[in-house]
Amino acid sequence: MSVILTLLAALIASGACAYHRTGLRTWAIATGVTTLVVGLLAGAPVTMVILLIIEAAIAVPLLMPAFRRRQISAPLLKIFAKVTPKLSDTEQTALEAGTVGFEGELFSGKPDWHQLLSQPKPELSVEEQAFLDGPVEELCSMIDDWQITHELADLPPPVWEFIKKNKFFGMIIPKQYGGLQFSALAHSAVLQKLATMSATVASTVAVPNSLGPAELLLHYGSEEQKNHYLPRLAVGEEIPCFALTGPYAGSDATSLTDYGIVCKQVVDGVETLGVKLTFDKRYITLAPVATVVGLAFRMYDPEHLLGDKEDLGITLALLPRSTPGLEIGRRHFPLNIPFQNGPVHGKNVFAPLTTLIGGPHMAGHGWRMLVECLSVGRAISLPSNATGGVRMAVAATGAYARMRKQFGLSIARFEGVEEALARIGGLTYATAALSRATAAAVDRGEKPAVPSAIAKYHATEWGRIIAGDCMDVHGGKGVQLGPKNYAGRAWQGVPIAITVEGANIMTRSLMIFGQGAIRCHPYVLKEMQSLSIPDYGDRLKAFDRALFGHIGFGFSNAVRAFTLGITGSAIGDAAGDAYTRRYYRKLNRYSAALALCADVFMGVLGGKLKFKEKLSARLGDVLSYLYIASAMLKRYEDTGRPEADRPLLAWAFHECVWRMQMALDGAIRNFPVRPVGWLLRVLVFPFGRREVPPSDRLGRRVAALITAPGEARDRLTEWTYLTPTANNTVGRMCALLPEVIAAEPVERKFQKAQKSGQFVSHGYDAQLLEAVKAGAITESEAALLKRVRDASFEFISVDDFDPKELRAAVVRGEPVAKGLADAA
Numbered sequence: 113m114s115v116i117l118t119l120l121a122a123l124i125a126s127g128a129c130a131y132h133r134t135g136l137r138t139w140a141i142a143t144g145v146t147t148l149v150v151g152l153l154a155g156a157p158v159t160m161v162i163l164l165i166i167e168a169a170i171a172v173p174l175l176m177p178a179f180r181r182r183q184i185s186a187p188l189l190k191i192f193a194k195v196t197p198k199l200s201d202t203e204q205t206a207l208e209a210g211t212v213g214f215e216g217e218l219f220s221g222k223p224d225w226h227q228l229l230s231q232p233k234p235e236l237s238v239e240e241q242a243f244l245d246g247p248v249e250e251l252c253s254m255i256d257d258w259q260i261t262h263e264l265a266d267l268p269p270p271v272w273e274f275i276k277k278n279k280f281f282g283m284i285i286p287k288q289y290g291g292l293q294f295s296a297l298a299h300s301a302v303l304q305k306l307a308t309m310s311a312t313v314a315s316t317v318a319v320p321n322s323l324g325p326a327e328l329l330l331h332y333g334s335e336e337q338k339n340h341y342l343p344r345l346a347v348g349e350e351i352p353c354f355a356l357t358g359p360y361a362g363s364d365a366t367s368l369t370d371y372g373i374v375c376k377q378v379v380d381g382v383e384t385l386g387v388k389l390t391f392d393k394r395y396i397t398l399a400p401v402a403t404v405v406g407l408a409f410r411m412y413d414p415e416h417l418l419g420d421k422e423d424l425g426i427t428l429a430l431l432p433r434s435t436p437g438l439e440i441g442r443r444h445f446p447l448n449i450p451f452q453n454g455p456v457h458g459k460n461v462f463a464p465l466t467t468l469i470g471g472p473h474m475a476g477h478g479w480r481m482l483v484e485c486l487s488v489g490r491a492i493s494l495p496s497n498a499t500g501g502v503r504m505a506v507a508a509t510g511a512y513a514r515m516r517k518q519f520g521l522s523i524a525r526f527e528g529v530e531e532a533l534a535r536i537g538g539l540t541y542a543t544a545a546l547s548r549a550t551a552a553a554v555d556r557g558e559k560p561a562v563p564s565a566i567a568k569y570h571a572t573e574w575g576r577i578i579a580g581d582c583m584d585v586h587g588g589k590g591v592q593l594g595p596k597n598y599a600g601r602a603w604q605g606v607p608i609a610i611t612v613e614g615a616n617i618m619t620r621s622l623m624i625f626g627q628g629a630i631r632c633h634p635y636v637l638k639e640m641q642s643l644s645i646p647d648y649g650d651r652l653k654a655f656d657r658a659l660f661g662h663i664g665f666g667f668s669n670a671v672r673a674f675t676l677g678i679t680g681s682a683i684g685d686a687a688g689d690a691y692t693r694r695y696y697r698k699l700n701r702y703s704a705a706l707a708l709c710a711d712v713f714m715g716v717l718g719g720k721l722k723f724k725e726k727l728s729a730r731l732g733d734v735l736s737y738l739y740i741a742s743a744m745l746k747r748y749e750d751t752g753r754p755e756a757d758r759p760l761l762a763w764a765f766h767e768c769v770w771r772m773q774m775a776l777d778g779a780i781r782n783f784p785v786r787p788v789g790w791l792l793r794v795l796v797f798p799f800g801r802r803e804v805p806p807s808d809r810l811g812r813r814v815a816a817l818i819t820a821p822g823e824a825r826d827r828l829t830e831w832t833y834l835t836p837t838a839n840n841t842v843g844r845m846c847a848l849l850p851e852v853i854a855a856e857p858v859e860r861k862f863q864k865a866q867k868s869g870q871f872v873s874h875g876y877d878a879q880l881l882e883a884v885k886a887g888a889i890t891e892s893e894a895a896l897l898k899r900v901r902d903a904s905f906e907f908i909s910v911d912d913f914d915p916k917e918l919r920a921a922v923v924r925g926e927p928v929a930k931g932l933a934d935a936a
Contacts (some may be wrong), residue, residue, distance in 0.1 A: 253831040330342070565627070
């Protein structure tokens with residue numbers, strides 16, 4: 113027993129040091145003293161001596177830096193240099209393009225929650241709020257989405273004019289160039305509100321502000337280019353598009369087949385140095401109406417007119433629509449969401465070098481320019497549009513489920529519907545927190561490459577789930593398209609968001625963990641970068657520091673993951689209040705588990721992990737849910753810890769943690785080196801999988817919140833256009849909701865009287881009169897029931913059409929009337 117006690121004491125001391133991440137010297141002293149004291153007290157001198165010798169054999173060499181570098185690090189450096197896959201220029205550029213924010217803490221295994229909670233609360237300025245309450249509100253009142261999607265397949269001219277006049281295309285452009293110079297949060301809020309009324313309008317506004325030439329010009333354009341284009345872009349005098357995707361290079365922009373050859377050509381009698389461009393682009397948003405086309409291509413200089421290098425690399429240019437040879441094709445038709453979208457072509461199109469964004473010295477820097485700007489745009493555009501859509505789903509589905517009756521009950525009381533409502537409410541809470549977090553990161557000056565990929569993927573995926581639940585609850589109401597249907601077009605358009613700005617399959621499988629593992633890890637990138645240090649002595653020192661920091665980091669995470677696993681995340685320092693402290697501790701556990709698994713996966717599989725996309729995707733899921741849960745906790749703190757929001761936070765948090773658990777389980781279960789997988793399972797899940805999805809009871813509370821007016825529902829539908837105008841069915845439905853709820857107890861009294869068999873009449877109105885005469889309800893109560901029933905009829909009704917109204921005016925370029933005549 114004394115031997116076991118001494119050994120156990122030494123292990124506990126070592127584990128405590130690893131858990132708290134003490135230095136090597138502290139570990140050696142703490143472990144040695146513990147072994148000595150316990151060994152003497154327990155009467156196990158032999159065991160004590162053996163353990164002290166082992167501890168000394170480990171600590172002494174490691175505490176001698178010169179010896180450690182020469183005897184341990186130098187041989188390992190040679191091995192590391194051979195097995196480490198060389199980063200391509202493309203990968204290196206992508207890694208260097210962004211910055212690391214709080215996601216780096218989540219990868220550390222020991223997040224500093226103070227860093228998160230000390231970030232300023234994201235808030236709109238007075239000017240930005242006024243714009244949201246003024247021009248945005250007015251624009252929403254002008255939108256008729258049925259007219260846009262079915263009748264015109266375009267925005268009506270007054271809407272186009274209003275957007276331009278009020279500088280919706282200039283939200284990111286500084287005031288010195290005539291733009292609005294809004295924060296990323298305001299940009300997000302505007303898109304969210306527009307998306308609640310029309311995906312087409314929101315997409316039209318989003319592209320020039322996030323993925324168009326304006327962002328590129330702001331960061332890389334010459335002063336001449338900025339002064340010329342930015343004022344015109346701000347007021348819509350110029351409509352931009354950016355041509356990147358082609359038939360043979362979609363998400364893989366580095367495989368562009370579009371090219372430009374440096375040459376000289378006489379232009380207006382003057383010999384001009386430029387490039388002859390040949391390109392074929394498709395899916396280019398705003399291309400059909402664009403007046404200026406941003407173009408990505410690979411630039412070659414075979415005659416060495418610019419220097420010694422022949423292949424200059426990916427380059428970006430800005431071409432006026434009037435450029436000879438530039439051809440903008442006919443429109444694409446993306447799933448009945450008719451934002452302007454189409455192909456762009458050109459063959460031997462000559463463009464002066466002055467059209468290169470940033471000028472000739474930026475030739476070949478296009479990939480870096482793109483990944484830097486895309487990380488910012490991706491953080492705002494699609495996450496914001498998706499958030500607007502799910503917020504409107506909360507408003508619409510919550511109100512509709514409360515007023516729609518089946519079997520004498522509001523369908524919101526059916527458990528099947530309640531389950532869907534809970535998903536809508538809980539996932540909307542998470543999505544809103546996520547989009548706010550990434551916008552706030554941009555406003556802090558970050559270039560959030562990893563969070564933007566997380567936001568793009570999860571906001572659009574959850575948008576797909578919520579749109580499906582919304583359709584299920586609405587039933588036939590959601591299926592019949594027409595002016596009264598506010599859900600159908602959103603459902604149709606879901607795959608567009610899933611596909612664009614990096615298809616979701618690729619984003620999940622390659623980008624989130626693929627970039628996060630190297631970018632966010634505190635040591636991996638340092639180890640890789642040490643290989644490029646020219647001086648061997650400096651290279652060895654840098655590698656030694658990173659290597660032994662990494663080893664200590666790995667041991668610490670193994671101990672932390674196991675300790676927090678066996679204690680059920682019940683110990684350790686944590687932020688938050690008495691309610692949320694347990695949530696922070698849960699995240700501490702899974703942060704340690706992610707860091708441990710990432711280290712083991714990268715260490716065992718090495719460069720092969722790049723091709724194990726399913727493993728990478730699962731680890732990326734863990735990082736994503738850690739980030740989303742953190743964003744939700746930050747939102748909860750920023751809003752003053754409202755008790756009314758707790759069911760929403762709890763549902764979304766438990767959903768995230770359950771998904772984390774399942775992602776880790778899937779990764780470990782499918783790890784190809786089985787003994788390593790078994791060891792990981794013991795460390796990560798010492799008592800098995802204990803997390804569970806949100807309970808039915810919790811789901812019932814969430815469903816109740818979104819089907820009745822209240823502060824939690826108001827926060828969930830923030831930045832949603834709910835003004836009860838003639839064009840806003842959902843706004844009018846929400847305005848009726850208080851009366852619907854007030855009528856429910858009266859309705860129960862009326863139904864009781866109906867079931868008693870005392871009514872002679874069969875019509876509803878006649879039965880109301882009989883109920884009043886019988887004293888079952890009062891006259892005012894009868895008036896309330898009739899008013900609510902009559903008003904609700906509009907919202908449960910669906911559209912119908914004369915067959916001629918549904919017939920296309922033109923089929924494959926020919927008028928329908930001519931086609932029918934030919935057929936006859």
